[in-house]
Amino acid sequence: MAAWVKGGATDAGTAIEAAVSLLAKARAPVIAGLSADVAAIRAAYDLAGRIGASIDTAGAVGTYAELGSLSRVGAMTSTPAEAVGRADAVLVVGAATWHTPLIKRLAESKPTRGRAAGSDRALLALGAGPEGSQAALSCPATGGLAEAVAELRAYAKGHLAGDTPQAKLVARIAAAQYGVLLYDPAELGELGVEMLQGFAMELNETTRCFTLSVAGPDQDRAVVPVAAWLTGQGPRSGFGRRVPEHDPWRFDVARQVAAGEVDAVVWLAALPVDRPNWLAAVPSVALVAEAEASLADVVIAVGRPGRDLGGVLWNEQRAALTYWPASAPTDLPSAASVLGALTERLVEAGAVSRSEPAC
Amino acid sequence: MLSVIRGGRVVDPTASRDAVGDVWIEDGRIVEPAGRAPDRVIDASGCVVMAGGVEVHSHIAGGNVITSRLLLPDLYVSEASPEGHPFAHAGGAAGWIGSTYARMGYTTAVEPAMPPTHALATQLELADIPLLDRGALTVMGNDDQLLQLLRERQGGNAVRDLVALSVATSRGLGVKCINAGGASAFKDGALRLSLDDEIPVYGLSTRQIMGSLLDAVEEIGVPHPLHVHCNNLGLPGADDSFIETLEAAEGRRIHFAHAQFYAYGATEGGGFRSAAERIAQAIADNPNATLDIGQVVFGQTVTVSLDILRQFAGRKGAKPKKWVLNAGDAEGGGVVPFLYRPRGPTSSLQWAIGLEIMLLSTDPERTILTTDHPNGGPFTQYPRIIHWLMDKAERDREIATLPGIVAERSSLPTLEREYSLSEIAQLTRSGPAKLLGLADRGHLRPGACADVAVYRDTSDRTAMFTAAKLVLKDGVPIVEDGEVVEWRAGRTLSLSVESDPAMAKRADAYLTDRFGEGLDSFAVPDAAFDADTDTFEAVPCRA
Numbered sequence: 001m002a003a004w005v006k007g008g009a010t011d012a013g014t015a016i017e018a019a020v021s022l023l024a025k026a027r028a029p030v031i032a033g034l035s036a037d038v039a040a041i042r043a044a045y046d047l048a049g050r051i052g053a054s055i056d057t058a059g060a061v062g063t064y065a066e067l068g069s070l071s072r073v074g075a076m077t078s079t080p081a082e083a084v085g086r087a088d089a090v091l092v093v094g095a096a097t098w099h100t101p102l103i104k105r106l107a108e109s110k111p112t113r114g115r116a117a118g119s120d121r122a123l124l125a126l127g128a129g130p131e132g133s134q135a136a137l138s139c140p141a142t143g144g145l146a147e148a149v150a151e152l153r154a155y156a157k158g159h160l161a162g163d164t165p166q167a168k169l170v171a172r173i174a175a176a177q178y179g180v181l182l183y184d185p186a187e188l189g190e191l192g193v194e195m196l197q198g199f200a201m202e203l204n205e206t207t208r209c210f211t212l213s214v215a216g217p218d219q220d221r222a223v224v225p226v227a228a229w230l231t232g233q234g235p236r237s238g239f240g241r242r243v244p245e246h247d248p249w250r251f252d253v254a255r256q257v258a259a260g261e262v263d264a265v266v267w268l269a270a271l272p273v274d275r276p277n278w279l280a281a282v283p284s285v286a287l288v289a290e291a292e293a294s295l296a297d298v299v300i301a302v303g304r305p306g307r308d309l310g311g312v313l314w315n316e317q318r319a320a321l322t323y324w325p326a327s328a329p330t331d332l333p334s335a336a337s338v339l340g341a342l343t344e345r346l347v348e349a350g351a352v353s354r355s356e357p358a359c
Numbered sequence: 360m361l362s363v364i365r366g367g368r369v370v371d372p373t374a375s376r377d378a379v380g381d382v383w384i385e386d387g388r389i390v391e392p393a394g395r396a397p398d399r400v401i402d403a404s405g406c407v408v409m410a411g412g413v414e415v416h417s418h419i420a421g422g423n424v425i426t427s428r429l430l431l432p433d434l435y436v437s438e439a440s441p442e443g444h445p446f447a448h449a450g451g452a453a454g455w456i457g458s459t460y461a462r463m464g465y466t467t468a469v470e471p472a473m474p475p476t477h478a479l480a481t482q483l484e485l486a487d488i489p490l491l492d493r494g495a496l497t498v499m500g501n502d503d504q505l506l507q508l509l510r511e512r513q514g515g516n517a518v519r520d521l522v523a524l525s526v527a528t529s530r531g532l533g534v535k536c537i538n539a540g541g542a543s544a545f546k547d548g549a550l551r552l553s554l555d556d557e558i559p560v561y562g563l564s565t566r567q568i569m570g571s572l573l574d575a576v577e578e579i580g581v582p583h584p585l586h587v588h589c590n591n592l593g594l595p596g597a598d599d600s601f602i603e604t605l606e607a608a609e610g611r612r613i614h615f616a617h618a619q620f621y622a623y624g625a626t627e628g629g630g631f632r633s634a635a636e637r638i639a640q641a642i643a644d645n646p647n648a649t650l651d652i653g654q655v656v657f658g659q660t661v662t663v664s665l666d667i668l669r670q671f672a673g674r675k676g677a678k679p680k681k682w683v684l685n686a687g688d689a690e691g692g693g694v695v696p697f698l699y700r701p702r703g704p705t706s707s708l709q710w711a712i713g714l715e716i717m718l719l720s721t722d723p724e725r726t727i728l729t730t731d732h733p734n735g736g737p738f739t740q741y742p743r744i745i746h747w748l749m750d751k752a753e754r755d756r757e758i759a760t761l762p763g764i765v766a767e768r769s770s771l772p773t774l775e776r777e778y779s780l781s782e783i784a785q786l787t788r789s790g791p792a793k794l795l796g797l798a799d800r801g802h803l804r805p806g807a808c809a810d811v812a813v814y815r816d817t818s819d820r821t822a823m824f825t826a827a828k829l830v831l832k833d834g835v836p837i838v839e840d841g842e843v844v845e846w847r848a849g850r851t852l853s854l855s856v857e858s859d860p861a862m863a864k865r866a867d868a869y870l871t872d873r874f875g876e877g878l879d880s881f882a883v884p885d886a887a888f889d890a891d892t893d894t895f896e897a898v899p900c901r902a
Contacts, residue, residue: 038483038887049445070429074681079688081874085503086546105875113503115547115560178546204671208546210686228428229420229484232435232452242439244449246432312479312887315880319688321480322880323887 002301002332004293012300016338019266019285019298020345026264026283028240029053032253035219036270037311038321040287040302040335041226044268047343053266054238055227056253058273059218062186064248066213067224067234069193076200078180078210079319084109088116089176091124091169093196094145096184097214098131101317103182107134116177124169126152137172139165146192153199179209186216214316218273221314222321254278266342267295270302270335271313285342287335303332360398361385362834367403367813371410372724372781373789373802382408384809387833391805403813406828409784410801411466411810413791416586416616416651417732419456420470420484420495422477423663423692426683427733430694431661443846444489457489458843459739464812464827467792467800467852470495471535471586471616472665475502475881476688478529482883485851486894490837492810494795494852494898496586497531498665500539500568502689504869506561515574520862522575530853530883532795532898533583534576535616538590539568541668542690552668553590554603565590566607573611579856580900582796584612584649589621592669596625598634602641610647614794617653617731619713626768633708633769635715643721649794651727654713654744656736657701663734665690673697688874699736707761709735711771714747714754718774723785727794741787742824748778748786749820796901797852809834850896 003015010018023029029051031044035058048055057063069075083090084105092098103123111117125132127141127148141148154160155170173179181200185193196211203209215221220235227235233246249255256262257278267279267286279286279296286296289304305311306324309332315322364382371377383390383397418424427434428451435450447454460468468488473481473495485493499505499522508517522534540558541549547559555564569587576585591600601621605613615621622638623631642648659678664670667684670693674682683694699706713735720726728745732738747754758765758772766772778786792801799807813829826841837845867877874880888894 039889042487046445049440067429070426070683071432072681074430074677074683074694075685077683077685077687079685081688082546082686085873113560114543117560177548208548208686224429225422225425225480225484228425229453229487230449231446232428232437232449232455233432234429239445242445243437244446244452310886312483315876317875318476318880320477320880321483322876323479323882323884325886 002291004299006297007293009293015298015300016341016345019300019342020349022283022285022298023051023264023266023342023346024349028262029264029266030056030253030256030262031266031268032056032276033058033268033273034223035273036268036335037305037313038222038226039311040268040270040339041219041223042230043336043339043343045227045230047339049239050343051346052240052242054240054251055235056251057218057220057223057235058269059216059220060236060252062184062216063220063224063235065185065188065190065193068190068248069197073194073197075197076204076210078212080212080317081319083180083182083212085113086111086116086178087121087176087180088119088178089122089124089173090180090182091126091173092128092132092135093126093149093181093183094187095127095129095131096187097182098128100214102214111178114178122172124172126169137165137169139169145188146195149192149195149199153195153202156199156202173209174203174207176207176209179203179207181209181211183211183213185213215314219271219314222312225321257281268335270304287338300338301332302335302338303330308332309334361393361395362399362401363397364401364403364408364811364813367406367408368816369408369803370780370784371803372785374804376803377781382803382811384831384834387809389803389805389807389809401829405816407780407814407816408803409464409812409814410788410803410807411812411830411832412464412787413795413797413801414460414465414468414729414738415727415791415794416471416729417468417738418470418472418663418734419468419488419732421473421481423472423665423694426692426694427661427663430681430683431696434659434661441843443843447843453484453487454489457491461490461830461838461843462826462841463741463824464814464830465491466810466830466832467492467797469493469532469795472496472498472537473529473531474498474665474688474690475525475529478881479883479887482530482851483887486888489846489848490832490843492849492852492896494532496533496535496583497526497529498535498537498690499525499572500536501542504866506540506543506563506568509563509567509571510561515571515578517862518571519575519578520859521866522572523579523856524858524862524866526581526854527856527858528878528881528883530851530895532852532854533581533586534572535586535588536569536572537588537664537690538592538666538668539565539572541590541666545668545671546686549668550672554600554607569604570607573608573613577611580902581854582898582901583794584614586614586616588616588666592620592666593623593673595623595629595631597621597623598637601638605641605645605648608647612647615648615650617729617734618650618716619653619655619709619735622712622716633712633715635712635719635769639716639719639721642725649725649727651729652713652716653729653731653735655699655706655709656730656740656743657699657706657710658736659698660733660736661694661696663692663694665692667691667693670695702761704762704764707765708768711765711769715769715771715774717748717786718776723778723782724790724793726786727791728786742821745783745824746820749783751775751777796898848892851894852898853895855897855899
């Protein structure tokens with residue numbers, strides 16, 4: 001096992017003891033990233049629950065745009081396979097999703113199931129800029145993407161009228177037998193997602209139309225269900241008072257670090273994601289597949305799920321959790337096993353549940 | 360280790376047993392009195408001893424349950440966790456589900472709606488429910504692959520092979536159909552579907568789809584009969600749908616989910632009155648049929664269902680006003696918050712109808728207690744419901760607080776019956792265990808799993824059944840004096856079913872075309888679960 005403490009190569013046992021020592025002293029630890037397989041995510045929650053850490057994820061910007069909107073207005077959603085199989089019109093919101101494999105599948109096929117089977121599929125663009133050149137109809141979003149969605153909704157409701165690109169776009173999506181509104185929540189933002197969901201819900205008074213959001217490069221779509229079943233709540237939660245507390249502002253790790261509230265971080269990235277720039281600012285333990293000695297105070301190389309070892313990951317094409325066997329097995333440890341060892345050692349050391357229970 | 364539970368009132372209707380006596384346990388099983396000194400004596404004097412409770416229909420895992428937690432983060436209250444499990448008191452979480460059931464003396468619970476497209480996530484979630492044995496029913500009846508087979512009249516063998524493959528791949532315990540064809544019809548613009556209505560595009564009906572699944576379940580030898588969620592749930596006149604569906608079963612085994620939601624006879628003016636008597640009589644006349652109740656209890660809850668046709672129709676009654684509808688692969692799912700208004704006329708009548716069906720039942724073993732958690736209310740209300748069933752005076756006290764509609768449109772106030780402990784055991788133990796085909800559960804005869812609940816015998820049945828004095832799982836004490844004392848993992852019960860290689864090949868090609876990935880991506884492999892525990896336990900098919 002490749003491991004480093006303060007930049008110096010060492011063995012696994014020494015690295016784990018160094019990590020235990022760092023975490024045992026911490027009064028406000030955070031486990032962040034969680035770009036990992038389900039077993040590691042579960043292990044991260046178990047550790048957080050036992051030592052009173054809080055949790056934040058690598059894809060929190062997009063995840064929060066989704067979860068915030070979901071808990072306020074709900075959602076009307078579809079899946080990639082349903083969009084490919086059934087949609088006769090797809091409104092692509094923003095520029096980010098034009099680069100996804102799903103757009104290619106949508107562009108290269110026609111609906112094959114349901115009442116739109118056999119008809120052509122129209123790709124429509126809202127605020128795509130130069131990315132959306134293959135769109136049959138397009139409309140700019142010069143005043144902002146969320147505002148552009150709000151305008152479409154106003155046209156659909158009859159609050160705005162006129163022979164405008166927006167009106168044409170709305171007429172086309174409302175005439176679809178199975179419309180899909182495709183978006184990237186990190187790009188659209190929380191208010192934009194909420195507006196888009198309202199638009200979809202209203203379109204369903206007369207036809208069928210569903211939203212579909214694309215995932216980021218992280219594993220947040222795996223974290224969200226695991227967090228919900230383990231703690232009853234979505235991520236960004238803290239366990240310092242022995243009760244899961246869900247608070248997207250308070251447990252934002254970047255904010256916590258900037259405010260000086262954090263005294264230790266475990267960075268979990270068994271699948272690569274961008275390294276946050278705050279990582280160097282706090283005592284840190286990194287469990288990563290692409291290990292570098294200088295990444296953190298303690299660095300432990302772990303196997304990458306789906307490559308070095310098997311694991312359950314978010315599968316964007318299937319929009320489901322699926323098992324990925326090892327494509328090139330190695331003897332690197334799983335992130336789950338390292339987290340399990342840390343938990344065991346910390347429990348032995350008595351570094352658990354240091355805060356008083358909330359009343 | 361040889362143990363004896365001594366001196367309790369042992370209630371096991373399967374052995375006509377209701378008397379003070381002993382229950383002997385060795386190696387995780389109930390055994391005959393051993394004729395030698397036990398290693399451990401558990402004093403149960405003043406207590407009632409029953410088999411562990413068995414749940415057949417409670418939404419405890421899966422995509423809809425996840426969504427409900429995210430839609431309503433404040434539905435449950437979380438409390439500080441006890442030692443031994445960091446999230447056991449996290450309201451609505453897996454640990455809370457396991458420990459709350461266990462404290463009530465339940466030892467097995469089945470999630471009734473596992474879509475094959477999301478089987479792995481559902482099974483992973485179930486595996487994180489501690490203390491209980493779990494299982495899930497594989498949902499079919501709206502998926503294009505099945506509907507194509509039926510449209511092309513490929514015959515019963517093809518349907519049987521696809522059902523067997525789906526159960527085997529998802530590692531289900533049985534098969535369920537939910538408003539068969541309804542989700543598909545919704546996606547194609549329909550807003551209502553009855554038994555013989557044509558499902559757009561496919562030219563099929565619910566009757567045809569359900570009939571093919573009834574046959575497939577029998578041919579495969581699935582111990583649990585087809586678990587059916589009928590058309591028109593919750594609508595006035597839904598009793599007609601229930602009866603027509605029962606007749607369409609033509610004598611084949613069939614289980615009706617949450618029957619209370621169908622016991623609504625239409626009245627002039629669009630309202631409903633209790634059809635409990637009609638439903639109870641139909642079940643009495645048809646020994647091939649069973650039902651679970653879906654009892655309503657008052658208060659805030661959230662409805663979760665793969666019946667997206669119904670959930671879409673119900674969206675305008677959402678309280679609070681937010682809802683999720685996922686027109687997903689096959690069934691998809693719908694999550695609509697709902698308030699059963701305390702003392703409200705509609706919810707009061709619904710409450711009365713559920714109790715009525717149970718009190719009119721001629722065979723409690725075919726009448727299973729559920730709230731269709733969380734659809735009629737949370738499963739945590741079982742003790743209160745049992746109290747109402749066992750105690751006419753307690754029932755009358757509740758009725759006295761409710762509006763007159765309860766007496767006008769149901770017969771509940773006139774029913775004198777009080778359930779005995781044996782009948783409660785039929786409703787919550789032997790009935791559901793037989794229904795699931797779990798021969799070694801739901802009773803205390805030699806050979807049974809040593810899943811045992813010991814309750815203090817008190818007239819406050821709510822208190823009695825809320826916190827058991829002692830619960831054994833496989834002979835090991837997991838609850839003492841209403842608190843969890845041993846956090847252990849149960850197993851997931853999964854049907855052992857052979858699948859046909861030719862159908863596997865066909866399905867692989869179909870799935871690859873539709874999802875871009877084949878059968879492997881739908882698998883639930885052992886490698887996805889903790890290596891140091893045996894997550895799954897095989898349940899054989901019927902001979």
